[in-house]
Amino acid sequence: MAKLPLEGIRITEISVVWAGPFATQLLADWGAEVIRVESIHHFTYITRGIIIRPPKEMVNARKTWLMGYPNWDPGERPWNCYPVFQAHARNKLSCTMDLTQPKGIELFNRLVKDSDIVLENNATETMDKLGLTYEALRKVKPDIIMIRMPGYGSTGPYKNYRALGANLDESCGHTWLRCYRGMDPASATYILASDASAGACGAFAALAALRYRNRTGKGQLIDIAQVETFMPYLAGATMDYTMNERVQTTPGNRHPSMAPHGCYRCQGEDRWVVIAVSCDEEWQGLCRAMDNPDWAKDNRFADAFSRKRNEDELDRLIEEWTSQHDHYAVMFVLQKEGVPAGAVLDDRDAYNDPHLKDRGFFQEITHPDCGTHLYPGIMWKMSKTPNAIRTPPCCLGEHNEYVYKEILGISDDEYTMLEKEGHIGTEPAPGVL
Amino acid sequence: MAEQALSDIKVLDVTWYVAGPYCTKLLADYGADVIKIERPEEGDPSRRMGPFFRDDPHPEKSALFQHLNTNKSGITLNLKAEAGRKIFKELVRNVDILVENFSPPVMPSLGLDYETLERLNPRLVMVSISNFGQTGPYRDFKATDMVEYALGGPMFSTGIPEREPLKLYDHVIEYQAGVCAAVASMVALYGSDLRGSGEHIDISIMETQAAGIDRTPTMRISYQYTGDVNQRLPVGWAFASGVFPCKDGYVDIMGSAIFFPKMVQMLGMPELLEHPRFSNFIEQAKPEVAEEFLTILLPWLQERTKQEVWEAAQSVQMLSAPIYTPEDLLKDPHYNERDFWVDIDHPVTGRVKYPGAPFKMLETPWQIMKPAPLLGQHNQDVFGKLGYPKGDLVKLREQGVI
Numbered sequence: 001m002a003k004l005p006l007e008g009i010r011i012t013e014i015s016v017v018w019a020g021p022f023a024t025q026l027l028a029d030w031g032a033e034v035i036r037v038e039s040i041h042h043f044t045y046i047t048r049g050i051i052i053r054p055p056k057e058m059v060n061a062r063k064t065w066l067m068g069y070p071n072w073d074p075g076e077r078p079w080n081c082y083p084v085f086q087a088h089a090r091n092k093l094s095c096t097m098d099l100t101q102p103k104g105i106e107l108f109n110r111l112v113k114d115s116d117i118v119l120e121n122n123a124t125e126t127m128d129k130l131g132l133t134y135e136a137l138r139k140v141k142p143d144i145i146m147i148r149m150p151g152y153g154s155t156g157p158y159k160n161y162r163a164l165g166a167n168l169d170e171s172c173g174h175t176w177l178r179c180y181r182g183m184d185p186a187s188a189t190y191i192l193a194s195d196a197s198a199g200a201c202g203a204f205a206a207l208a209a210l211r212y213r214n215r216t217g218k219g220q221l222i223d224i225a226q227v228e229t230f231m232p233y234l235a236g237a238t239m240d241y242t243m244n245e246r247v248q249t250t251p252g253n254r255h256p257s258m259a260p261h262g263c264y265r266c267q268g269e270d271r272w273v274v275i276a277v278s279c280d281e282e283w284q285g286l287c288r289a290m291d292n293p294d295w296a297k298d299n300r301f302a303d304a305f306s307r308k309r310n311e312d313e314l315d316r317l318i319e320e321w322t323s324q325h326d327h328y329a330v331m332f333v334l335q336k337e338g339v340p341a342g343a344v345l346d347d348r349d350a351y352n353d354p355h356l357k358d359r360g361f362f363q364e365i366t367h368p369d370c371g372t373h374l375y376p377g378i379m380w381k382m383s384k385t386p387n388a389i390r391t392p393p394c395c396l397g398e399h400n401e402y403v404y405k406e407i408l409g410i411s412d413d414e415y416t417m418l419e420k421e422g423h424i425g426t427e428p429a430p431g432v433l
Numbered sequence: 434m435a436e437q438a439l440s441d442i443k444v445l446d447v448t449w450y451v452a453g454p455y456c457t458k459l460l461a462d463y464g465a466d467v468i469k470i471e472r473p474e475e476g477d478p479s480r481r482m483g484p485f486f487r488d489d490p491h492p493e494k495s496a497l498f499q500h501l502n503t504n505k506s507g508i509t510l511n512l513k514a515e516a517g518r519k520i521f522k523e524l525v526r527n528v529d530i531l532v533e534n535f536s537p538p539v540m541p542s543l544g545l546d547y548e549t550l551e552r553l554n555p556r557l558v559m560v561s562i563s564n565f566g567q568t569g570p571y572r573d574f575k576a577t578d579m580v581e582y583a584l585g586g587p588m589f590s591t592g593i594p595e596r597e598p599l600k601l602y603d604h605v606i607e608y609q610a611g612v613c614a615a616v617a618s619m620v621a622l623y624g625s626d627l628r629g630s631g632e633h634i635d636i637s638i639m640e641t642q643a644a645g646i647d648r649t650p651t652m653r654i655s656y657q658y659t660g661d662v663n664q665r666l667p668v669g670w671a672f673a674s675g676v677f678p679c680k681d682g683y684v685d686i687m688g689s690a691i692f693f694p695k696m697v698q699m700l701g702m703p704e705l706l707e708h709p710r711f712s713n714f715i716e717q718a719k720p721e722v723a724e725e726f727l728t729i730l731l732p733w734l735q736e737r738t739k740q741e742v743w744e745a746a747q748s749v750q751m752l753s754a755p756i757y758t759p760e761d762l763l764k765d766p767h768y769n770e771r772d773f774w775v776d777i778d779h780p781v782t783g784r785v786k787y788p789g790a791p792f793k794m795l796e797t798p799w800q801i802m803k804p805a806p807l808l809g810q811h812n813q814d815v816f817g818k819l820g821y822p823k824g825d826l827v828k829l830r831e832q833g834v835i
Contacts, residue, residue: 005624022646026613030620050690051714061718062671065648065663068655083658087650123750153793158767161747165647167754170676170685173762177602180592185683185756186668186676189591193605196645200612201791207619208438208463212797215441220796228773231762232455232500232788233608239496240484241759242774242786248759253579253600256483261579263588263597270664272589272598276577335574342580344598346589347656347663350643353584355571361643362653373657379644380617381566383547383633385624433691 002385004031009210012037012108012115014099014132016044018165018192019226020121020149021088022199027206028091029378029387035115035403036094037108038396040425041432044122046164048079048396052428070370079428080369080395089393090365090375095403096396098423099130107423108132109140110408116213117206121149121198121226124159134221143219145209149202153225165192168227173234181252197233198226259308260286263344264319266327272344273322273330280304285337289330290321367392397426437464438797442622443528446470446505447512447521449477451604452562452638453534454501455611460530460618461504462790462799468524468815469505469806473835476509476808477502486782492808493781497604499805500787503777507806508815509835512543516834521545523819526554529625530618534562537572547633557631558621562614566637576638578606585642587649587663594665609645610638612791672717673726676756677734684739686730687752689717695751700733779804809835 009032015021028034043052050066051058054074059067068083075081098104112118118137120127127133127148134146148154151163169175169191179188205222213219231238237248255261255276263274277283280303287296295301295317300310307314322330327343334341345353351362351374359381362374378387404410404424418424442465446457454469454477461467471477479498486494511517522545525531531550533540540546540561547559561567564576571584579600582588586606592599614636621632643649652663669675673688673696688696693712697705710716711726734742739755746753755761762768763786775789790799812835816826829835 005620005627018646025646026616027620045691055715057715058718061715063659063661064666065652065655068651068659068661070658072659072661081658083651083655086654088646149792152767153771156767156771158747162750162752163754164687164752167685167687167752170754170756173757173759174602174605175676175756176758178599180596180599184676184678187593187596188599188676189593189666191587191591191601192647193601193609196609196647197612197791199646200609200616203616204459204612204619205792205794207616207623208797209794210623211441211619212436212438216436218796220794222792222794224792225771228768228771228789229612229791230605231768231773232791233605234602234759235500235788236484236497236603237759238762238788239500239785241763243484243486243496243782244488246484250602253597263579263583263600265597272583274579274583274588274600276579278577282575335571338575340575340577340580342574342576342583344583344589345585347653350653351656355565355569355639356643358569359566359637359640361640370658373654375657376644376650376653379613379640380637381635382617382621382624383635384630385632 004385004387006031009033009117010115011035011117011119011206012111013118014120014122014127016047016121018084018088018195019198020119020202022195023147023149023202023206024092024119025088025090026200026203026379034092035111035399036089036092036394037111038094038096039098040096040397040427040429041098041100041422043079043428043432046084048085049082051433052079054078075369077369077395077427086370086375086393090389091391092394093399093403094394094396095400096423096425099132101421101423103421104423105131107408111403112137112140112144114407115141115144116210117145117147119147119149119202119206123162124148124150124154138219143213143217145206145213145219145222147202147205147222147224149198149224149226151226153228154223165195166190168194168230172227172230173237174230177234177237177248177250179250179252181250181254194226194230197229198224201229254311257308259304259311260314260318262315264315264322266322266330267325268327271327273327274342274344275318275334276340278340282339283307285339286334289333289337289339293321363389365389365392368395395426397424400424400426435798437800438794440464442466442530444468444530444532445524445528447531447533448562449534450479451497451501451607452610452614453532454479455608456560456562456614456618457505457532458501458503459612459615462801463794464797467505468811469502469507470510470521471507471808473509473511473809473833480808486785499779499782502805504802505806506811506815507809508812509809511834512545514832514834516829516832518543518545520816520819520834522553525550525557528554529556529622530558530560532560532562532614532618537561537563537567551631555630556625558618558625558634559631560614560618560634560636562610562636562638564637565639567635578604581606581638581642585639587647587652590648590652590663590665592665594667598665606638606642610636610641613641613645669723669727672723673730677731679734679737679739679742681738683756684734684742685754685756686742686746690714692751693717695749698749699745699751700729702729775801777801777804780807
């Protein structure tokens with residue numbers, strides 16, 4: 001395989017859940033060496049599990065993706081089999097260190113000395129209490145790039161507030177704007193879109209800072225408030241407020257001007273298609289796809305303005321048609337007629353989808369504790385650099401030998417001592433939740 | 434003004450709508466020199482998309498366009514005219530990155546495919562953003578933000594079981610694709626600098642969702658592991674957790690499993706720690722136990738505002754957040770203290786508050802040097818630098834090239 005563009009860049013991370021890990025996933029996928037510094041004593045909620053050794057009854061009482069262990073069985077090493085973790089941890093290395101001991105900090109600093117970037121996404125005070133601030137790290141390595149990405153950033157009244165992506169979706173204003181019309185926001189489902197925005201911004205920030213460092217020799221601190229990475233996406237609502245003093249409410253699946261614009265039931269159980277018609281040409285395409293029913297010639301639907309005004313009735317009539325057909329069939333016939341439409345894919349559909357298959361999106365990986373499965377692949381393609389997932393999601397402490405012996409130059413005797421002192425291990429310490 | 438991280442990068446931008454322009458906005462806001470090309474007369478279609486300043490649908494008053502195009506120089510160029518393509522090729526010679534988000538057949542049909550442009554500028558990083566990528570059976574399919582969420586993202590599991598799947602707000606999928614494209618641009622540029630040769634990047638908006646980090650990949654992996662398809666979940670499915678009404682709106686609170694002791698502390702009801710059902714993780718997973726606990730939680734929330742609940746929860750380090758409206762956001766003390774909102778002065782609308790930096794680089798700050806360009810505002814500057822005297826600009830204008 002061709003040399004990957006980011007080979008030679010080393011990133012040390014103390015990252016949890018998704019936002020930080022997604023930033024480094026994007027960089028690891030393209031060749032950066034990403035070392036996860038973990039601990040066998042402390043596990044952050046939803047990183048390698050809701051709790052680290054969940055009983056089988058707990059997993060089976062509520063079967064959701066938050067508990068999706070192989071065959072709904074947490075097995076002997078659930079911390080190596082947690083889907084939330086497996087989603088980002090390919091192509092990365094894992095080592096363990098107990099940062100609550102002075103020796104752990106000393107080891108961490110030695111690793112920093114050999115790194116280009118340190119990235120973390122803990123609550124602000126967590127790193128401060130460990131003494132792992134930018135001021136401290138730059139004494140160890142003057143041109144270090146440190147990326148801190150707590151939920152609300154490293155300054156301001158909420159700097160220590162705890163949050164998951166779902167909470168940030170709420171406090172950034174998104175949840176308010178994406179519930180069903182006429183229903184309360186509880187129906188909107190926890191989504192975690194700010195993990196994606198913060199992660200991608202973290203990767204972008206890392207590459208921008210590297211460019212500046214390579215040009216000037218200077219490192220820097222980057223302060224990312226995860227919530228603020230998503231807020232620009234909502235400019236349509238916030239600028240409607242700053243320009244027009246309007247407080248937008250949720251459009252549900254509708255659009256301010258387009259109609260039809262919605263999600264319609266199809267044949268089969270829980271099958272759906274989305275359709276978005278933006279102009280008369282697309283409306284005519286929709287009519288052709290439906291075999292030009294008489295109702296579509298009605299004055300109520302003759303132009304875009306009328307269609308928008310009679311949207312309830314329009315939606316009902318369209319759903320009468322879609323519900324007689326397979327969701328993929330509706331998408332194909334509409335796209336053939338030039339109408340934006342998409343089947344709403346569930347997990348099965350995604351793995352069978354002809355387009356993702358044609359683009360080779362899913363990739364088979366064998367993991368030592370989970371077996372062989374298909375995983376979502378690399379996000380984009382580059383013409384001169386074919387790419388694929390190189391190593392499976394990292395097991396806890398899997399790369400301790402490499403990190404301690406090859407990078408830090410620790411002797412075999414010292415390694416054994418560090419195992420005894422609780423730094424090095426591949427299993428959570430007894431009694432840890 | 435402080436030096437910016439990307440001030441040594443030159444970008445040619447032939448993007449429209451949202452995904453492409455947000456990619457180049459990120460590059461521009463952190464220092465890159467971005468020249469945005471629009472079609473003569475009409476310009477970027479986002480100029481005709483709302484909201485508009487004072488609800489006046491004028492092409493220089495679109496909030497969407499103005500937000501997405503800060504710090505860019507704007508020129509007009511008709512790529513369908515031979516003279517327009519000639520100027521385009523002259524511009525390509527002098528840039529590091531070219532970003533386009535037309536449907537895949539467009540650039541090749543104009544004779545502006547990567548192979549041709551690479552010959553003019555061997556180190557060129559060309560970023561092509563499209564709905565479904567440059568190859569594959571859906572290549573020429575049409576899409577909107579909702580269509581991308583349905584096909585690439587976790588729309589199927591967004592919403593409640595009794596209702597249809599629910600989309601996200603407005604253009605958020607396209608914005609996210611724009612950030613991913615900005616990351617890809619920087620990755621490719623890093624490689625191109627080392628290697629001395631460029632690269633063509635194929636960004637499929639569908640795949641920025643399918644490979645992004647919201648629930649999609651986790652659900653896909655969970656399905657591979659368990660064989661069970663992830664569904665939309667009913668409201669109130671989780672113990673002591675969810676979005677609940679309070680005195681002045683809605684607030685989210687997460688008090689199950691390891692957080693239950695914090696919940697008890699917040700409520701000031703230590704006796705609940707001894708409760709046979711509430712304090713047992715396995716019991717907590719049962720719907721009837723979750724429902725039973727609400728008889729304690731809901732009245733407590735009804736007496737408090739969303740801000741009060743949020744503060745009480747955070748004081749015991751419990752996960753919680755208010756359901757903010759756009760008005761709450763603009764008034765929030767934290768975002769204001771961090772100077773998130775910025776005033777930008779625009780020649781047509783005057784000063785307006787915009788969303789500001791998505792992240793802060795302390796040594797090389799995010800800066801607004803100029804507002805979004807008026808249509809063709811920088812024609813004279815840019816074409817002048819290429820050596821076209823003013824007289825030529827008049828001819829090009831008359832010929833419909835600029």
